[in-house]
Amino acid sequence: MSSLSTHVLDTALGRPAQGVPVRLYAADVVLATGTTDDDGRIAELEPALAPGTYRLWFDVAAYAAASGQHVFFPEVSVTFTVADERHYHVPLLLSPFAFSTYRGS
Secondary structure: OEEEEEEEEEOOOOEEOOOOEEEEEEOOEEEEEEEOOOOOEEOOOOOOEOOEEEEEEEOHHHHHHHHOOOOOOOOEEEEEEEOOOOEEEEEEEEEOOEEEEOOEO
């Protein structure tokens, strides 16, 4: 089984994105929910993950409203595949008009 973490950074403000609501899905089933901490992180989203396809959903609109920003993308959905047993880290970089992600370590 594999573990999962995420980290959200606000590149427009140059700081971690605190308070971003996040959901982990397998198909259309919510497996876990969380909110990023003061450092923009969720250290571990439970449960442990078997091989398969999953989706992280980030509520960017809620974060933007709390931080006084207007955003073009109110939510970000990142679909990824767990193929082998290891720790997976999915960072998200946000700005009001763009986002990017990658497979972290």
